[in-house]
Amino acid sequence: MTTLRLGVEERYREFAEGEFAVMAIVNRTPDSFFDQGATFAFDKAIEAADQAVTQGADIIDVGGVKAGEGEPLPVEEEIERTVPFIAALRTMHPRVLISIDTFHEAVARAAVAAGADLINDTWAGWDKGIYAAAADTGAGLVCSHTGGLAPRTIVKKAVYDDVVDQVRRDLVTSAEYAVQRGVRPDGILIDPTHDFGKHTYHSLELTRRLGELAATGWPVLVALSRKDFIGETLDLPPKERLFGTLGATAVSALNGARMFRAHDVRATRELLDMVATIQGSREPKAPMRSL
Known part of the structure; x- marks a missing residue:
């Protein structure tokens, strides 16, 4: 299970072992923690996606709800924020891969129908219909780890005997469950989901021992970009966490991660190209x- 396969027909892509993929973040939200809604407007989101493709993104990750705490958003509104944008993006960039960042089956199905190739479920199968959505449509699926949290909640005190061992076992169980439900094995990634259900020391330990997750054979996605564990490590706000993010990205790449969800596409692409070389x-x- 070393080759990851995503997309259909003209946009079909294989990512072999040793090939790093950059997943660019485009949030259709007015309250995202980093950009505070910079790509909430449709035209701004299109500009950001165009720039990401130019800078070397392999996949565009589109989200309609911020991960942090906040008022619930009706599924219909999440669909309205994401699906028309995905349809437009698919027309403008027919060969680029697209992922939908959602924990709702209905949103996932609508997004794949509009042209998404991957369902990035950051809340660990909270809606069990996510598995059926991936199985029925042939889309890829990200299996994440949140320590049992409900969506958009923050654990008061995160406790693990061995966070890496627990995350590894839970993610393998999730990936195998997805296969049992009919999801394509070669379209599955596992994500340790830094910060979610974990404190800073847990996220640092996961980064340091990421090779144990890579050794499972499932391709590993990491979403490190400007996260709180980086901010708390360096005592910096989100706007000043780029260098820390790149440091964590390099360590993760050396430890076997395959896909990297990023706000800063060009910097991430160049760093990963250097590591791969x-x-x-x-x-x-x-x-x-001197040649």
Whole structure:
């Protein structure tokens, strides 16, 4: 299970072991923790997606609800925020991969019908219909880990005997359950889901020992971009967490992560290209010196 396969027909992509994929974040929300709604307006979201593709994104992740605490959003409104945008993006960029960041089956189904290729369920199968949505449509699926939290909640005190061992076992169980429900095995990723149901020390430990998750054989996605564990490690607000994010990204890449959800596409792409070249899975673009 080392090759990840996403998309259909002209946008079909295989990501072999040693190939890093960048997932660009485009939030159709007015209250996202980092950009505070910078891509809530339809035209701004289109501009951001265009820029991400130009800067080397392999997949655009579209979300309509912020992950943090807040007022519940009706499913119909989440669909309205995301699905027309996905349809427009599919027309403008027929070859780019698209993912829908949702924990609702109805949103996932509508998004895949509009052109999404991957269901990024960041709340660990809270809506069990997510598995059926992926199975019925042939879309890929991200299996995440939240420590049993309900969507958009923050644990008061996170406790694990061994966070990496627990996350590894839970994610393997989730991925195997997805296969049993009919989801394509080669379209499944596992995400340790830093910060969700975890404190900073847990997220740091997961990053340090990410190789244990990669050793399961399931492709690992990490969503590190400007997260609280980075902010708390460096005592910095979201706007100043880029360098910390890139440090965590490099460590994760060296430890076997395959897909990287990022706000800063160009910086992430260049860092991952450098790591891949050092590892020997990618050639330098313009080697000249002393040759």
